[in-house]
Amino acid sequence: MDRRKFIKASLVTSGAVAFGGYASVYPFIASSLSSPYDLVAIKGGEPEAMFDKAIASLGGMKNFVKKNQKVVIKPNIGWDVKPELAANTNPKLVARIIKHCFDAGAKDVYVFDHTCDNGSRCYSNSGIERAVKDAGGKIVSGESESYYHQVDIKKGKRLTNSKVHELILESDVFINVPILKHHGGGKITAGMKNLMGVVWDRRYWHQNDLHQCIADFATFKKPDLNIVDAYLVMKRNGPRGVSKDDLLTLKSQIISTDIVATDAAAAKLFGIDLADVPYINYADELKAGRKDLSKLNINRIIM
Amino acid sequence: MKVTAFKKIRVAVSLLFFIFTLSLFLDYRNMFPSSIYSKILFLQFIPSFVKFLSLAGLGAIGFLIILLLTLFTGRIYCSSICPLGTLQDVVSFLSKKFKIKKKKRFHYEKEKKWWRYSFFSLVVTSFLGGTIFFINLLDPYSSFGKISAHLFRPLLITANNSIAFLFEKMNMYLVYPFEFKGVEIFSFLLALTILLVVGYLSFAKGRLYCNTVCPVGTLLGFVSKFSFIKIAIDEKSCKSCGICERVCKASCIDTKNKAVDFDRCVACFNCFDVCPTDGMKFEYGFYSSPKNDKVKIEATPSCELNEHDEKVLYSKRNFLFNTFVYAVGLTGITLSQIKINPKKASKVAVFRKNPVTPPGSKSRTNFTQNCTACHLCVSVCPTQVLQPAYLEYGMLGMFQPRMDFQTGFCNFECKLCGDVCPTSAISSISLEAKKLTQLGKAKFVKDNCIVNTENTDCGACSEHCPTKAVNMVPYKNKLVIPEVKEEFCIGCGACEFACPTKPYKAIYVEGNPKHLTAKINKEKKIEQKVDYKEEFPF
Numbered sequence: 001m002d003r004r005k006f007i008k009a010s011l012v013t014s015g016a017v018a019f020g021g022y023a024s025v026y027p028f029i030a031s032s033l034s035s036p037y038d039l040v041a042i043k044g045g046e047p048e049a050m051f052d053k054a055i056a057s058l059g060g061m062k063n064f065v066k067k068n069q070k071v072v073i074k075p076n077i078g079w080d081v082k083p084e085l086a087a088n089t090n091p092k093l094v095a096r097i098i099k100h101c102f103d104a105g106a107k108d109v110y111v112f113d114h115t116c117d118n119g120s121r122c123y124s125n126s127g128i129e130r131a132v133k134d135a136g137g138k139i140v141s142g143e144s145e146s147y148y149h150q151v152d153i154k155k156g157k158r159l160t161n162s163k164v165h166e167l168i169l170e171s172d173v174f175i176n177v178p179i180l181k182h183h184g185g186g187k188i189t190a191g192m193k194n195l196m197g198v199v200w201d202r203r204y205w206h207q208n209d210l211h212q213c214i215a216d217f218a219t220f221k222k223p224d225l226n227i228v229d230a231y232l233v234m235k236r237n238g239p240r241g242v243s244k245d246d247l248l249t250l251k252s253q254i255i256s257t258d259i260v261a262t263d264a265a266a267a268k269l270f271g272i273d274l275a276d277v278p279y280i281n282y283a284d285e286l287k288a289g290r291k292d293l294s295k296l297n298i299n300r301i302i303m
Numbered sequence: 304m305k306v307t308a309f310k311k312i313r314v315a316v317s318l319l320f321f322i323f324t325l326s327l328f329l330d331y332r333n334m335f336p337s338s339i340y341s342k343i344l345f346l347q348f349i350p351s352f353v354k355f356l357s358l359a360g361l362g363a364i365g366f367l368i369i370l371l372l373t374l375f376t377g378r379i380y381c382s383s384i385c386p387l388g389t390l391q392d393v394v395s396f397l398s399k400k401f402k403i404k405k406k407k408r409f410h411y412e413k414e415k416k417w418w419r420y421s422f423f424s425l426v427v428t429s430f431l432g433g434t435i436f437f438i439n440l441l442d443p444y445s446s447f448g449k450i451s452a453h454l455f456r457p458l459l460i461t462a463n464n465s466i467a468f469l470f471e472k473m474n475m476y477l478v479y480p481f482e483f484k485g486v487e488i489f490s491f492l493l494a495l496t497i498l499l500v501v502g503y504l505s506f507a508k509g510r511l512y513c514n515t516v517c518p519v520g521t522l523l524g525f526v527s528k529f530s531f532i533k534i535a536i537d538e539k540s541c542k543s544c545g546i547c548e549r550v551c552k553a554s555c556i557d558t559k560n561k562a563v564d565f566d567r568c569v570a571c572f573n574c575f576d577v578c579p580t581d582g583m584k585f586e587y588g589f590y591s592s593p594k595n596d597k598v599k600i601e602a603t604p605s606c607e608l609n610e611h612d613e614k615v616l617y618s619k620r621n622f623l624f625n626t627f628v629y630a631v632g633l634t635g636i637t638l639s640q641i642k643i644n645p646k647k648a649s650k651v652a653v654f655r656k657n658p659v660t661p662p663g664s665k666s667r668t669n670f671t672q673n674c675t676a677c678h679l680c681v682s683v684c685p686t687q688v689l690q691p692a693y694l695e696y697g698m699l700g701m702f703q704p705r706m707d708f709q710t711g712f713c714n715f716e717c718k719l720c721g722d723v724c725p726t727s728a729i730s731s732i733s734l735e736a737k738k739l740t741q742l743g744k745a746k747f748v749k750d751n752c753i754v755n756t757e758n759t760d761c762g763a764c765s766e767h768c769p770t771k772a773v774n775m776v777p778y779k780n781k782l783v784i785p786e787v788k789e790e791f792c793i794g795c796g797a798c799e800f801a802c803p804t805k806p807y808k809a810i811y812v813e814g815n816p817k818h819l820t821a822k823i824n825k826e827k828k829i830e831q832k833v834d835y836k837e838e839f840p841f
Contacts, residue, residue: 044835080716110476116767116801118685118714120332125716144480146468166471184775184783185762202763203803209759235829237771245828251835268840276781278760293841300839 038296039256041265045303047093047231050253055100057299058255064225065173067105072171073097073137074223076179076194077113077128079240080121086232087241088122089179091131093229093253097177098135109135110167113197114142116240140167148200155286156216158208163200168221176223176259180230180266182238182246185210187277189239190266191226191259192218215282218259222288226262228254230269260289261296268293309572313383320346321389324444327723328451328682329459331481337722340679346384348519349442350725353435353673357727369523376532376585378523381513381569387443388513388569390450391505395552398506408509410545412554414567415515423521436699439676441518444725446497448677449702453486453494456682483687484710490678490691490702509552514567524566532585534568534575536561541582547574651750653807657814658695659706659743659794662713663721663729666817667696674728676702680720686711688796689720703728706742708796708812713742715769715795738769741821743794743814745773745787751809754784764798764810770824773798773810785810791824 040054055061065071075089083091094111101109111132115122123129123139132139141147148163168174178194185206186193192214196202198221205213230252237246252269256262260283267277274280274291284291323343327335341362344350351365369380381388399408422441429437439445460481467480504512513520527533538561545558551574555567575583657667661680664670681689681704688711689704696703706713715738721731732740745764753761755778764785765773772791775783785798787810794812802808 041839041841043839080714118717121685121714121716138476140476141479143482144464144467145482146464146480147471183762184765185760187760203801206761206763206801206803207753207757209757210761211759236826239766240769242769242771242824242826245826248829248833249831250833265839265841271840298841302836302838 036297037299038258039254039261039265039293040299040301041252041254041269042301042303043250043252045251047090047229047253048096050231050251050303051093051096051100051227051255053301053303054253054255054299057301061100061104064175065101065104065106068107069105069172070170071101071106071109071173071175072167073101073109073111073175073177074113074168074194074198075111075128075177076189076197077122077126078116078197080115080117080125081240082125083127084232085241085244086179086234086247087181087239088126088128089177089229090231091127093227093231094128094177095131095135097175097227098132098137101173101175102136106173109137110140110171111137112140112142112165112167114165114200114202115197119143142197145200151220153216153220155219155288157212157282157286159205159213159216162204162217162220164221165198165200168198173225174221174223176226178226178228179232180228180250180270181234181241182236182270184238186214186279188263188267188270188272190228190254191223191262192279192283193263195221195223211278212282214279215286215288218283218288219286222257222259224257226254226256226259228262228266230254230266233270235270258289258296260284260291261293262289264291264293265298307576310576313570313572316383317389317392320384321386321393324386324447325451325455327679328448329456330683331456331460331463333683333685333719337719340723341725344444344679344725346380347444347725348380348385348523349438349444349675350677353438353675353726353728357669357673358730363727370526373523373526374530377527377530377534377565377568377570378520379570380523381510381520382571385443385513385519386447387450387501387517388510390447391501391510391512392552392571394502394505395509408549409551409554411548411551411557411559412508414564415511419515419521422516423518426518433672434699435672435675436701438518439674439702440493441516442675442677443513443517443519445675445677446494446501448679448682449490449494450498452678452682453491454498457483457486487691487693489693493702505552509554510567510569511554513569514553514555520569527568528566530565532587533563533565534570535563535565535584535586537582537584540580540584542580544579546577546579547583550574550577650756651748651807653748653751653811655811655813657743657816658692659708659796659812659814660818661689661704661706661720661729662718662737662740662742662818663724663732664818665730667814668816670728671696671700671703672728673726674703675726676704677725678702678704679723679725680704680729683719683723684711685717685719686714688713688800706796706812706814708799712767712797712800713795715797739793739821739823741793741815741819743792743796743812744789745792745794745798745810746813747773747785747787748807748809748811749784751804751807752784753804753809754778754782758782761803763801763803767797767801769793769795769797770821772821772824788824790822793821 042050042054075094077088079087081087098109129139151164152161178190181189183189230250233248233250234241234246235248254265263280345365348366348369355363372379426437460483464480467478470478501512543558548556548558553567553569555564660670688706690707691702692705695705718737721729762775765775770791772788773785776786778784796812798810802810
């Protein structure tokens with residue numbers, strides 16, 4: 001950085017901080033500044049109650065969502081499967097997050113996923129469409145290519161560009177709400193793998209080293225908040241599942257601003273060795289976040 | 304007797320049938336409940352007839368009702384129920400409205416007997432010979448279906464997507480684009496050809512199509528010769544002014560001779576509507592005045608002779624023609640090996656020996672014998688996996704739908720195609736049964752697989768598999784590679800669709816000529832030992 005740039009940058013920074021605009025422009029940085037914890041893990045309660053408690057320990061949703069902001073929530077709605085089979089994020093949790101966003105003053109809360117099964121069937125049978133509408137949010141189609149726009153992924157090794165849903169690109173706040181599951185190719189799916197649902201061409205990822213592409217995309221857009229639904233966890237046959245026999249009732253939740261830490265914690269909760277989930281390690285190498293949980297300030301809550 | 308109400312009722316009824324039938328094909332968001340389809344299409348003649356042949360039951364007697372109705376009072380079907388008939392009326396109405404057509408419209412014309420019976424015997428003999436192909440080409444309901452599915456539906460979707468585009472600019476997502484996988488070119492061309500031919504004929508010649516080409520029109524025409532009540536001219540009231548002749552789209556009123564060729568009358572009642580002297584009447588068919596016939600013969604004695612000659616000639620020609628058709632039908636020219644993706648050469652070219660037919664179709668034979676190619680299933684299929692076949696079923700199976708795993712895959716929780724099918728080609732089955740119906744078996748081609756060729760993880764096929772017939776198993780360097788357990792596979796094609804390899808897939812579904820039942824993939828329940836008070840593992 002040369003001198004001129006330094007002066008300019010410090011002027012802008014001090015100005016922004018002085019006028020209080022900083023927090024609203026960069027809620028991610030603001031929240032990590034004002035929150036004492038890097039990650040919250042909670043277990044033993046119902047999804048909604050756990051979220052209430054966990055978000056409170058991070059200073060409440062107002063630390064992430066400011067007045068009149070546009071929020072996009074990306075749950076996993078990938079499959080035309082009923083809620084009790086836990087292939088999609090728990091609709092009650094999604095509804096609760098939307099409520100917190102509105103309470104914090106959000107103007108609009110959008111929810112979408114680029115589904116694997118037919119979109120409208122996934123939306124309705126997952127129970128998420130109903131939950132979103134009842135909570136006052138807006139459910140948006142992820143099925144049309146026209147909503148996706150080409151972006152460069154500068155730090156990507158294999159994935160250097162991708163078409164990303166405009167809500168991700170345009171919203172002020174991006175909340176990632178995956179459900180923890182076993183995954184055939186990805187080993188497990190949680191925070192980073194869930195972001196495959198914000199791009200148009202997933203086949204490219206599968207063709208070009210799936211794990212590297214998952215890590216590459218994590219360098220492009222870091223969600224402002226990652227909330228992992230680990231209440232019902234699919235232990236095998238993921239990510240779609242065959243029957244209820246595949247599920248383990250873990251009654252847990254992980255919340256963090258760091259998507260790599262989120263996945264590292266999720267992997268441990270799932271019971272898989274970090275070394276067996278290549279994308280978490282790749283993402284750590286790309287500095288998309290930190291996988292070493294021992295260096296993080298973690299709030300562990302048992303209800 | 305002035306009965307103008309008849310025309311009004313006919314117009315109202317025909318529009319009802321037309322709008323409802325059209326809506327079924329245009330419902331690209333699947334908003335109609337699937338139970339309504341069979342109610343709306345119950346009376347469509349050919350689908351009902353085909354259904355009756357394989358499963359005689361109350362659900363398939365629509366065509367019998369039409370036959371009885373025709374026997375009672377003529378070809379009510381043609382002007383009130385047949386959607387292609389009403390489509391012709393709409394074309395005709397619009398051309399009149401926009402003054403494209405001169406005022407003087409129709410006049411009496413002789414029946415095109417040779418053509419009419421040639422088309423009819425082509426359909427009948429080919430059907431007896433074992434192919435439904437010519438019915439599929441000429442059945443008015445199925446033709447209307449193809450026109451709706453490949454011309455009107457894409458137009459509506461284009462309109463929807465244009466509106467969605469404008470909405471998106473205003474940050475509104477209520478109307479959203481429909482990701483249309485495109486029209487199949489041959490079906491599009493066929494639909495366009497039918498629309499142009501039928502449209503032109505109705506524009507220039509009224510219902511010439513119905514009275515020459517349409518097999519239903521010909522059959523019902525024959526039945527209406529024996530109708531109990533017929534439309535006729537009241538000789539006392541009729542002044543031979545010719546007004547009725549000008550509005551008769553079937554060109555079957557001969558005012559000069561005061562005769563109605565009821566065989567060709569499509570029961571539109573336009574003549575009743577316009578006659579200034581109450582010259583039209585209903586007549587009991589039993590004693591259909593021999594006088595009229597006599598008048599006809601007297602008026603055209605030479606015609607009678609010609610017609611006789613023509614009949615002889617016709618039967619000879621027809622015999623040769625039919626023999627040819629019959630031979631084609633029996634040989635069943637089939638293209639047994641279809642390249643899955645013929646774009647460019649690849650390492651391992653993959654061939655599918657048998658096309659995959661939709662769930663509920665039981666077998667390839669049952670499906671191809673009973674499908675009239677109306678493309679209703681193609682229109683309602685939410686994943687667009689159902690696409691008209693090109694040569695997968697052979698030449699005579701062209702346009703009958705097949706599962707095209709390039710465009711989509713069969714949704715595990717869906718059985719809409721069977722619910723809407725108006726024939727017995729696809730039966731309605733329970734969702735439980737559907738989930739175990741094996742349409743085909745997945746075949747893994749290791750030499751095309753990313754895991755093997757690139758040494759990177761993938762798993763797209765297993766990810767999409769609803770029964771986990773495709774499972775990821777340990778491979779070298781901690782990688783996992785697909786393994787297929789065929790007994791659990793239902794042939795939905797999710798694996799094939801998801802597989803990212805190009806141009807040939809590393810996994811594809813080989814169709815079962817006869818559908819089988821898959822085994823339930825039952826595994827031991829995951830052990831639920833969780834201590835919720837225990838510390839986190841990190």
